[in-house]
Amino acid sequence: MATIIEALQLARQHYQANHLAEAERIYRKILAKQPDLPEALYGLAMLRQQVGQLKEAEELLNAILLIQPDSAKTWFSLGNLHQTQGQLSKAEAAYQQAIAHKPDSASLYNNLGYTLQLQDKLDEAANCYQKALELQPNCVEADANLGNILHFQNRLSIEQQAYYAQLNYKLGIARQEARNCQDAIVYYRQAIALQPDWLNAYYNLALTLQAEGEFTEAIANYEKILELNPRHTEVYFHLGKIYNDQNKLPQAISAYQQGLKLTNPHYSKVFQASETVPEVPVTPPLFQGEVIVGNYKFPQILPVSADEKQRPFWTVVIPAYKRTKHLLECLASVLRQWPGEEEMEILVMDNASTPPLFDLVNAIGKGIVHYYRNSENLGVIGNHNAGLTLSRGQWIHILHDDDYILPGFYSQLKQSLDGCSDSIGAAFTGFENIDEVGIVISQGDIVRWYGEKGGIIPNWLLEIGVTNPLRPPAIVIRRATHERLGGYCPELSDLDGWELCKRIATFYDCWYEPGILAYYRLDTSLHTNKMSNDLFLTGNHAVFLRRAIEISESYFPPNICAEITAKARRYNFKYLIERRVVLPLKAGKVNGALRMIQEALKIDPSPQAVEHLFAWLTTNDAAPLRDEIASTVLLSNNWDNMPNMPAIIPSESKHLQTAIAP
Structure with missing residues (x-):
């Protein structure tokens, strides 16, 4: 590090990019040389607060105040830290100190007002909000908070209630987008208090509560939505996920069934008319041949029999083994887009799970999903290739049982691929990475590379040959491509998908369909898998x-x-x-x-x-x-x-x- 200034700048860049460990390392290295440098102390304090080390963050802020007792920014941050911990009298004192050194800050008056409001000092709080609005007339937070106090005091007209409800709702959306979920929940609740029949406010509140793991209140809000609109289909899918996460499978199945029936008339017609299959289907004997590409042999995928009268456009292969946590969500994401058996077949390849996954799959896939259970475990790659061998569709989508796709995945891709040139051997969409509970962690690299510009990717082999920006749920492959080049490489228990993509890109063009249409679940802990x-x-x-x-x-x-x-x-x-x-x-x-x-x-x-x-x-x-x-x-x-x-x-x-x- 050439200079302290450059080091501080680098640490801030790492912090903004969420590279927290590297940012902390640099801040501590700076402080080892200059222990009293306020900028480094402050940066480290904000970082430690973000990772939940609140006591250390407070100690660092107090250390700054010993050096710079007139730092309004530090007093402000200390007030925020106390407020998040419910230490309201300490927060109030810190905000007062900040205002003493910076009396022209609307944000300071707004935060002080909110702290006073939480202590039921409503008149003092209202005065702070009014002072904030004098300093900054467009301070939306102060305006909304003032309206909330006036509503509590029954001093708003019907028209004013609607105005302040809208204001709280907009602030809730802004906080939700910034992933400040607790503040978003407060604003959504206030919007509902001002306008009790506002369906969108209930929906956003329920989504945020669900993301925070507050399932009981989330369910209550979803049920309120169904009282207002029993045909709100998205609610059933969210309820299905919550019940599934709680391991309440009968309730999850019921919710998914109801959502699918309301969403997809093809599903509703076939599911209700189908009878339950009495026995667990067993995977039939499969052909085992080889094709040679380069110096290596790959499993051969034979062409579909010429006797087939009509082949579906899609085959969706869902490999599964033992895991049930996300299987219903995965299946539901496909079934809600199922266009009928003439257009799509869905295969679940159970890799010898004990007990079999048949009952769970059949609970929402009866009459639609073709379930096969291998008599012995074929390994991950063997199970993938078994699905390819059994497929009849023109295009194959392998969707792992813990991933899922968004509405429009199949329809948008078909619009681009139906009748496309034979030179196109595979296609992929934009995707996002999610964590174990479904929260978006990051956007896939492919979106950053190509954005909204769809079509055949020029020089794709030069990109995929070096590193793999794709994830399995975002990729579909023409069956004829597999018939020529074979299936997944049995030698690779990992990175088999990358090798297959390189093999395809060597001989075929690849199509990119813009838009976020798939979610890939990352194993962020390296303990669950x-x-x-x-x-x-x-x-x-x-x-x-x-x-x-x-x-x-x-x-x-x-x-x-x-x-x-x-x-x-x-x-x-x-x-x-x-x-x-x-x-x-x-x-x-x-x-x-x-x-x-x-x-x-x-x-x-x-x-x-x-x-x-x-x-x-x-x-x-x-x-x-x-x-x-x-x-x-x-x-x-x-x-x-x-x-x-x-x-x-x-x-x-x-x-x-x-x-x-x-």
């Missing part, structure tokens, strides 16, 4: 990454093969070192981290990569590794004896001695 956990903690993720690069190198076009592969090796080396090695280290799995480093060096053994590794070894993240490497690998001359460990160029050894020096 044992397979993901093991892949990262053992270092096996890096093994499969290396193999995916090696396999595609055998079939890339000769004129650009070297260029794509070299970029892939450089990019993925850095990806492993900078973003993935830390996962096993945090879990105390040093051997897993070492194996990941070994594989990273096989991916890119260049001197530049080695130098990058040595530089990384000097960081705090690498601390658990340094002694291990020094004592067991390098200083004892055992590097070459490590399994599959590539040799290091001797001239590089002096760099490592520097990196691991005490």
Whole structure:
């Protein structure tokens, strides 16, 4: 860091990008050199408050006030901190101090007013709101808060109630979009108090309560909506999800059934006329052939029989194994878009779950969903390929049982793909990443890359050959593509989707359909999904990454093969070192981290990569590794004896001695 100013700027950039660990590291490094620097103390205080370390945040703010007792910004932040903890008298005192040093701030008067209001000091609160409006006539928060006090005092006309209800509703939306859910809930409740029959306010309040896990009140608000409008279909899907999250499966099934019947007349007609299948269907024997692409063999997907009179446009394959938590939500997202059996078949491939998932699938998919249960577990890849083999549709969508798609996914894609050129072998949409409870974490990279511009992606192989910006629920593949190139690679228990996308992009064009039409559920904890956990903690993720690069190198076009592969090796080396090695280290799995480093060096053994590794070894993240490497690998001359460990160029050894020096 050249200067303290540059370091502060870098820390703020990390904070704004939500890279909190890196921002904290920089702030603490600054404070180690200048312990009394107010800007660094303040930045660290805001960061610690965001991660819930409120006591430390308060200590940091008080430390600033010892240095700068007239800092209105610091008093204001301290007041906010006290208010969020319900320490209203302390918050009131802090806001008064802030106003003493900055008496022209409408925000300060508004926040002081709200603190007074929470203490039932309504006249004092009203005076603060009026002062805020004098200073800033367009201060919406102060205007709404003043109206809420007047309503409590029965001093509003009907017209004024409608005005202030609208004001509170708009503020609720703004807070909801800013993910300040608790404030949004307060504003929505106030909008309903002012206008008790406002359906949209109930709906947004219920959504926010659901996102916050306050299920009982969310259900009450959804039920109020159904009193006002029994045909509000979205409510049934939200109720289905809540009951499913609470493991109240009968109520979840009933809600999903009702929502699907109201939403989709095709579903309603077939579901009500169908009889329950008495026995669990078993996956029939499947053909097992091979096709060769490059130097590798892939499972063969035979063409659909010529005897088929009419093939559906879509086959949706939902692989499943044991998990039931999100399966109903996944199925419902497809069934609400089901256009009839002539247009779409839906296959659930149960990979030998015990007990079978048949009853759960049949509860909302009766007569529509074709359920198959494998007599033995085929593995993830084997189950995917079994679904491909059984499919009859012209286009295949593999949708994992914990992901789901949004209304319009199939209709928009069909509009673009129906009758399209045979050169198009696959298509994908925009998507967002969600967490375990369905909260959006981030937007998929593909949206940032291509935005709202749809069509055939030019030079797509140059992009997908280096890294994979796609996620499975957003991708559909023409069945004829599989018939030519085969199914998923059995050798890859991870990154099989990336390899398949590279294989397709080598021989076909790919279509991009703009818009957010799919949700991909990330395993943010690495604890809920044992397979993901093991892949990262053992270092096996890096093994499969290396193999995916090696396999595609055998079939890339000769004129650009070297260029794509070299970029892939450089990019993925850095990806492993900078973003993935830390996962096993945090879990105390040093051997897993070492194996990941070994594989990273096989991916890119260049001197530049080695130098990058040595530089990384000097960081705090690498601390658990340094002694291990020094004592067991390098200083004892055992590097070459490590399994599959590539040799290091001797001239590089002096760099490592520097990196691991005490």
